[in-house]
Amino acid sequence: METSFSQKQLDFPGRVCARLKDAREFRGVTLIELSRRTKISKKHLVAIEACKFDELPFATIYKKHFICSYAKALDLDPEPFLSQYIEEESPISATIPSPSKTLLYSQPTTLHHFFSKLPSLLRITVILIFAGAIVGYLFLQVRHILEPPMLTVYTPEDGFVTEGNSVLIQGRVEKEAELFINGIDIQHKEDGQFRETVPVSTGVNTLLIEAKKKHGRITTDTRHVIVQSNEQFSLVK
Incomplete structure (x- = not known):
């Protein structure tokens, strides 16, 4: 039976x-x-x-x-x-x-197999995390491109008085940016440091320092240098 x-x-x-x-x-x-x-x-x-x-x-x-x-x-x-x-x-x-082992996961061999073994809710969560990371990365990259570049001018101070015919401009600029002093392209080092001697004449000289990125805004710093004759400089002293 x-x-x-x-x-x-x-x-x-x-x-x-x-x-x-x-x-x-x-x-x-x-x-x-x-x-x-x-x-x-x-x-x-x-x-x-x-x-x-x-x-x-x-x-x-x-x-x-x-x-x-x-x-x-x-x-x-x-x-x-x-x-x-x-x-x-x-x-x-x-x-x-x-x-006895049907509840154990076999090792996934491809990304597709990995996702197919995840419960639906967990799979959606993983996808959202990946998507959020990509969007966040793109946002940071776009913001970095569009925001004004860093520019710091060490010397001269605004209102600097001298009797010489040139002045030394020193500072640091964001390394991806282009640097201009009164419209003239100035080369800077790989770390962004720059040092440039600019001619000046008697009277008030305006020095316009500009940092530009290819697709971003412009950062400017204006310094005024006063050049006096030897006689005027002696009287000031």
Whole structure:
């Protein structure tokens, strides 16, 4: 009697979903009773029996667990059903895990496999984090391009008085920026330091120092240098 029953249960034809359903109906187990045994909702059991595995809101590893739980609840060996499910649903052949290890993740070989094994909510969270990081990076790059460049002038001080015919301008500028003094292009060092001697004449001289970036704003610093004759300079002293 037991041998006849064993042969009967191995004769269920078709896809794994049809075999599971036939096995349940053969044993006279209702979906409600099966749901109680497996802790799987009736709605999800109906989807499994209809081979609508894509409608289950779970990662593949949990779907495999459902197949094992379904078979065990009917006192069936889950290995053949799990093997058939993997063969039918997986585009790439996979090693059949033992029932005790069905909840373990296999090591992902590609980014696509990694995302496919994540629950939907976690997958969306990871995607949003990646998208946020990209947007943040682009925002910082655009802001860096559009914001005015750094410019610091050490000497001369505004209102500097001298009797010479030249004045030394020293300072530092953002290394990606171009530097101009009274419209003349001035070269600076790789670290942004600059040192330039500019001719001046008697009277008030206006020195306009400008830092420009290719697509950004301009930073300016204006210094006034007063050049006095030797006689005027002596009187001031």
